[in-house]
Amino acid sequence: MMSRTVRVVLAALLLLLPAGALAQGDLTFASLNTPSNGPGRVIGGYAGGCISGAVPLPLEGAGYEVIRVSRNRYWGHVSTIRFVQEFGRQVRASRLPNVYIGDLSQPRGGRMGFGHASHQTGLDVDIWFELSPKPRLPAEAREEPVLRSLVLPHEVGIDPTVWQAGHALLLRMAAEYPGVERIFVNKWIKRHLCLTTRGDRSWLHKIVPWFGHDAHFHVRLACPADSPECVRQTPVPGGDGCGKALDDWFRPPPPQPDRVIPTPPVRPRPPRYPAACQSVLNAP
Ligand SMILES: [Zn+2]
Numbered sequence: 001m002m003s004r005t006v007r008v009v010l011a012a013l014l015l016l017l018p019a020g021a022l023a024q025g026d027l028t029f030a031s032l033n034t035p036s037n038g039p040g041r042v043i044g045g046y047a048g049g050c051i052s053g054a055v056p057l058p059l060e061g062a063g064y065e066v067i068r069v070s071r072n073r074y075w076g077h078v079s080t081i082r083f084v085q086e087f088g089r090q091v092r093a094s095r096l097p098n099v100y101i102g103d104l105s106q107p108r109g110g111r112m113g114f115g116h117a118s119h120q121t122g123l124d125v126d127i128w129f130e131l132s133p134k135p136r137l138p139a140e141a142r143e144e145p146v147l148r149s150l151v152l153p154h155e156v157g158i159d160p161t162v163w164q165a166g167h168a169l170l171l172r173m174a175a176e177y178p179g180v181e182r183i184f185v186n187k188w189i190k191r192h193l194c195l196t197t198r199g200d201r202s203w204l205h206k207i208v209p210w211f212g213h214d215a216h217f218h219v220r221l222a223c224p225a226d227s228p229e230c231v232r233q234t235p236v237p238g239g240d241g242c243g244k245a246l247d248d249w250f251r252p253p254p255p256q257p258d259r260v261i262p263t264p265p266v267r268p269r270p271p272r273y274p275a276a277c278q279s280v281l282n283a284p
Helices: 004-016 078-093 165-175 187-196 202-206 244-250 276-282
Strands: 041-045 048-052 064-066 099-101 124-128 180-185 207-209 216-221
Touching: 041 276, 048 276, 064 078, 078 099, 078 124, 078 165, 078 216, 165 180, 165 187, 165 202, 165 216, 180 187, 180 202, 187 207, 187 244, 202 207
Parallel strands: 064 099, 180 207
Antiparallel strands: 041 048, 099 124, 124 216, 180 216
16 A cells, blocks of 8 residues: 555656656657648558648638637548538538538647547548538637537337438538548438439448448548558448448347356557658657
C-alpha cells in the first residue's frame, strides 16, 4: 500500500508533466488542436494515417451546418471540403432542408480519442439523415441536435415514419459526386434503396452496407491526386450491390458451441502510422 504522503507527491508530479507526455500513443493526434503547416497531403490509410496542411470546413454554408463543433473534427483535405460545399449547394437546389455535417477529421488526422476507427486522413465525412427543417442556430447551440434513425428499434426494418424520398436523393447526390468512392449505410437502408430505386441504378454500387449508420451516412472520398502516400482501398465491385453480398448481412449468425472456451483478452494495439506521420505530429 502507498502511504498518503507518497500518493500526494505522485499526484503533484503528474500535474507537473507537460500534456504531451501524458497523451501518448492513440491520443497524441487527438491532443493537437491546429493543423500542421505545409501543403495539404494525405498520408497512409483511412484507418491508419494522417493529414498535413488540413483545411477547416466553414461551420455553415449553403445547404449545411456543422454540428458538435466543440469536437474540433471539421478538418479535411481540400477535396473533401469542396465535396461538402458542393453537396450543400445541391441540397439547397433540391429544396431539401439543410443537412447536419458531423465528424470529418482532427486537425492533423490520426486516431481519435473516442469514436471512429477511420476518419484519420481527412477523406471521411459523416452526414446526418435528419431532414426536419432546421432554424439557423449559432454553432454552440448545435452540440446535441435531434438526430432520428431511419431504422426501427432492434434493427427490424426501415422506420416508415422517418424515411422519406429525400433520403434516397441525398444518397444519390453524394454517390454521383465524382470523387466519392463509397458510402456506408445500414443494411436496411441499402435494401430499401435496392427495392425502390427505379431507372438508373448505376450509383447504387457505391452504397455499402455497414454496422450502425442508421441515422447518418459516411461518405469516403478517393485518394486525391496530390497525395502519393495516400493508401487506396480496393474499389467497390460493379453492379448494384443488391445481390448475395447484401443478403449475407441478413443471414442469422452461425450457431455457437454450448460451452464457450474463454480466450485471453487481446490488448488493442495502437495504430501503425506511416513514418511521415511522425513529421506531421512534430510540425509547427
Ligand atoms: Zn463515419
